[in-house]
Amino acid sequence: MTKARVTVIDIAKAAGVSKSTVSLVLQGSSLVNEGTRSKVNAVMRELGYVYNRGAANLRQAGAKSRIVGVVVNDLTNSFFAELAVGVDMVVQSAGFVQFLSNTGESIDRQREVVASMREHGISGLIVSPARATDAADFKPLVAAGIPVVVVVRNLPGAKVSSIVSDNRAGMMSAVRHLAGLGHKRIAFLGGFPDTAVFDDRLAGYRSGVEAAGLDYHEELVISSAPSRAGGVEAIGKAIALARRPTAAVCFNDAVAFGVCDGLRARRLEPGVDFAVVGFDDVIEAQAAVPALTTVSVDPQGIGRRGAQMLLKQINAGKAEAETVTTAVRLVVRESCGAGRAAPARTGKSVKSKQDAE
Amino acid sequence: MTKARVTVIDIAKAAGVSKSTVSLVLQGSSLVNEGTRSKVNAVMRELGYVYNRGAANLRQAGAKSRIVGVVVNDLTNSFFAELAVGVDMVVQSAGFVQFLSNTGESIDRQREVVASMREHGISGLIVSPARATDAADFKPLVAAGIPVVVVVRNLPGAKVSSIVSDNRAGMMSAVRHLAGLGHKRIAFLGGFPDTAVFDDRLAGYRSGVEAAGLDYHEELVISSAPSRAGGVEAIGKAIALARRPTAAVCFNDAVAFGVCDGLRARRLEPGVDFAVVGFDDVIEAQAAVPALTTVSVDPQGIGRRGAQMLLKQINAGKAEAETVTTAVRLVVRESCGAGRAAPARTGKSVKSKQDAE
DNA sequence: TGACAGAATTGGAACGTTCCAAATACTTAT
């Protein structure tokens, strides 16, 4: 086992050519003679050469490290794991590798990992920002010409590309569906008001309510942590209302599950005594009892699109900030009570590819 | 916005010192005068200097890139997502970054990403190998002095460190528990037979069956994809058996969930009409309905331990191959029917000090 | 004042690649 690294010079020597030629071979240049090429390749294989991207990258002055950074706020949430997988797919097949880090919603950690990634010379960054991330945090990156794509949560004020799902339309269709089932008082439960996503979903709720010819009541909007526990809390307050709602759209699926828990604790059966609709369509949604009616947003698709967008910008060399919102669709299952109240409308619950494997 | 990179030389010039001094500051050397240090630091901040690890790494001839590679076979499985988070935690706080890739069980892809990581100069690798990985695939890495830690699935024959959970003991305790509840025909469902993990779990099942004084029947072992869909398929076959089983231990939680789905599709209630036990204790296990009785393995803990092991080897410079198997414990919930059938026996899961950390 | 010891600083020379301009090797047409 030779301890020393095999370099391009070693190859050159062994193959009886110059290092420049070897370099040409490495880059698949058409300038080099077929015979030479194969000889060099043979020698490389024989000596167990491994390319040193660091060195190459140094010479090529930035731009093409073939590394993209991926930063997510909660990898244990399967939503984001899926997203990372989507990114990895396209990034990998484009010959890049992904640097993935998890911030766990900590802005400090986010700052650290982004800095670290920068030191390593990433050629682009995909990030689902931690809560309360300052848009200015990514300023230096774009100033340095490193494309940034923000996903899932947008960052108002930052001049970067972003992909978010159509929160507004999603919420609207959820409300429309419930109204169509005859519900008059529909609550909006869960979520922290200090996020852009919350604003969008709330706006969608409001539009939906008004479009259905109902009145928008402030008291029916009850925020809470976007978690199962938060859902329990929110439904508690909703039930305590003088004029209690008969249905609710929830900030996300976690909240929706909590709402179901809370209902059962009060001897109310979700989907029967009270209609519940979630948002995200996490994997558990279809297996839960009752199966959750929810707005489906394909995280892996977002990952793929984000990666494509990023690669495009990397290749273009110029970062044209563009914003796309991906379509979502309501998946009607049981928790909204559609099954019994209005059998018609049931829209084909989607076949889930996730379980296919 | 200067387009050109700010280098150590620019800093030197601006601070009126030599590049060597700047380098010293960068490394926190005690040789440099306090005044100089702070001036240099100030200038660095002012000019927006970013350290170029590639260049540094080039000079420092290998060894210390501060990158660890993490390769998992299925990131969409929250088990592995958790594992990656565990790795990230310790790796990050040690000042490393993680290169994470997903192979999706493809050996080719695995080969690609490992090669790519090597080119990027990782200083160590943590891998949960894709099915049917050849132990020889990692030979070149260790020959080059790059520590490798294999997790979750072991790689017989490879001279690398590994961390696996105690699959045998886990399955045994699951079977013992079911037998204690009075079950006589217990099936083993799911998993691909060509993996070491499968062998271990099956061996544990067999030992458990025999230890309980029951007979081992080949027909009760039904393999399938280790996924939810696979579980549905497997329980279908099990139910079709002439002498149908009354309980099943499953290859993993995904299979177990599938088994529950399949049962319900046949109007059987898991935990009531049929006992189901999983393996892994993924996050969803406790929230599911019915809550899944399963063997808990703490993937995040494995990730952390694996990372620690790797860092130790990286720092030691020498890769002493060691193997540890982490303890597991049965978590009794609802899906096994323990609640009603035989409240007694509920076993005292093995307290594992190893997981204490 | 000179010598001496630290303390602090500094100019190259690497590291392994790519790029450039220039050199050499072949063809083909004259």
Added chain:
DNA sequence: ATAAGTATTTGGAACGTTCCAATTCTGTCA
């Protein structure tokens, strides 16, 4: 056989850092 091409090959000179040996700066002591 020679000029003009075309196809290949090739020595440096970068890239941004760290390391080494050597230098300059302090102060102290005789």
